[in-house]
Amino acid sequence: AQKVTQAQTEISVVEKEDVTLDCVYETRDTTYYLFWYKQPPSGELVFLIRRNSFDEQNEISGRYSWNFQKSTSSFNFTITASQVVDSAVYFCALTPWNTGFQKLVFGTGTRLLVSP
């Protein structure tokens, strides 16, 4: 079975703090893809990043960075110097080979509140 766990239901930080959102996944497949999506208060889901299971290099995009560790089945997301505009619900998702990469398995999301 496939599962994505985002244990942090809600995180509150003050602007300029760094924050890490945790994502732990379960799959028996060795080939899979992981994603992060952002859902701001306006409601739409915005794609942030895709990572395949064979690429464990960390990725940095501006203030965003992702740490993928197969050994711990984790794909954590860090926002450096957080801003109020980062306030949103963030979803981690998995698509494994045994579904033909057809379906996304979403975590329950982490609500990030950044206050000024």
Next chain:
Amino acid sequence: DAGVIQSPRHEVTEMGQEVTLRCKPISGHDYLFWYRQTMMRGLELLIYFNNNVPIDDSGMPEDRFSAKMPNASFSTLKIQPSEPRDSAVYFCASRQGLPYEQYFGPGTRLTVT
């Protein structure tokens, strides 16, 4: 290129009425997905299409729900008759090929009274 377009953005209807939600995927995308999001159940995949053909509708809650994709640029999700428990945000998403990311529309917030 325009993103995924959904209409209406908000729908309020009375129990028993028919509701039709509409989606226009991103041009060139060959997969289309319908999701439902509620506080209790999170994001649920209802059905998805590949090249306009329904592939997996196992997430459709019951026979009151139906979805069609008559062509590559249009899909509908219909609920008939609607019930209060259908109140949710319904998202449409599209994707090009495998296993690329899905791009979501803005969603339709459905309220059934």
